Every structure is written in C-alpha cells, then in structure tokens.
Amino acid sequence: KAGVTQTPRYLIKTRGQQVTLSCSPISGHRSVSWYQQTPGQGLQFLFEYFSETQRNKGNFPGRFSGRQFSNSRSEMNVSTLELGDSALYLCASSLEGTNYEQYFGPGTRLTVT
C-alpha cells in the first residue's frame, strides 16, 4: 500500500504571497491532519479533516486554512506569508482520526524569504 504523499517537497515563497500544499492519504484513510514543524516550536497541530469536514483546529491564525476532497485528498493554504511561516509542513492520515495510528508523509519544506 502506498504511503502518504505530499507535494511539492520543497517550496520557496516571498513574504506576502500565498501557498497551497497538497496531501494524498493512504488509500482507505479518511482522516487527514496537518502539522507544522519548526526548530523552535517543534511539531504543532494545525487542523484535522474527516469526510470533508474540519473536525478540529489548532491555535494558528486564520491565514492557515485547509480543505478535504471527496477522495480524502487534502490541501492546506497559507495566505499572506510571513517569515515565521518557514517550516516543514507535515500531513498525516489515519483510518478514523488522531486517536488511531497516524501515518506521516515526508513533508513539504516551505521557505519564506
């Protein structure tokens, strides 16, 4: 079974731009969660989607948004990028949600200049 895939793997953007990251979960998994990983803050939960509905959201500003499609693929969007948004963005999928085994993708490394 293929693992979680994320595209693109690397991205460089300029302050003020917006960016869209994509995640394809493991086949059959209906829950997709997004995390931000930085050296200073570690791994922080962004949001979780299940059957196209956002079930939970972490403590991030409204510039961070996401969605999930009927095939469980998910995208996250960051608008008006700031230097502090530079991070590794990780997507994880699971059958039912975060209370079950979550499998992570390789991440998208976003650099904001």
Added chain:
Amino acid sequence: GESVGLHLPTLSVQEGDNSIINCAYSNSASDYFIWYKQESGKGPQFIIDIRSNMDKRQGQRVTVLLNKTVKHLSLQIAATQPGDSAVYFCAENRGYSTLTFGKGTMLLVSP
C-alpha cells in the same frame, strides 16, 4: 540533513545497548499515546502506541511503559542499532482529536 529541533535532549548509547527514552505528559485526560521516530529529512514514523487502560505494550525490539500516576511514558529499545539513530517524539491524544507532541529526544548510536 534537516534539523528537526535545536537543543534537544540527547541520549548517546553504544550499539547493542538497551535505550530508554522518557517523556512526561501533563494532561491526565490523555487517553492515547504514541511514539514516533523521525530521521533527518523524513516525516515521523509510527513506532508503537498505547492506550490509557494499559501500562505496558511490546513490539518488535520496543516496549512502551505508561505510568499514569506520575504521568510518565517511556520507550525502551532493545539491542540498539545504528539505524535507530533519530529523533524520538512522544505524542498524546487529549481526547479532542488532536495530537500534542513532546519536544523530542535525539538518540545517537555509535558502533
């Protein structure tokens, strides 16, 4: 490789030793705990999980111990190998469908 954390606690062991990585959690309502391994340039890899109604769970070369009295979790790796070198994170589910991660511990295994 990519840095996944600065000033992480580091555990250095010799190949063949047993390793113990510790994690404290703060929320007594947490009901599900997971250990992840993250190698440089990769996403976290699931190692083992445990639910709050258990105090021990064993996998292949790994054992997780949960002490709810003192809110402590540990990961034991038997016969540590150089390929075990990575950053290890514990994560807890606080019952709100979110995972909260610890800061991580770097395990360095020398041959």
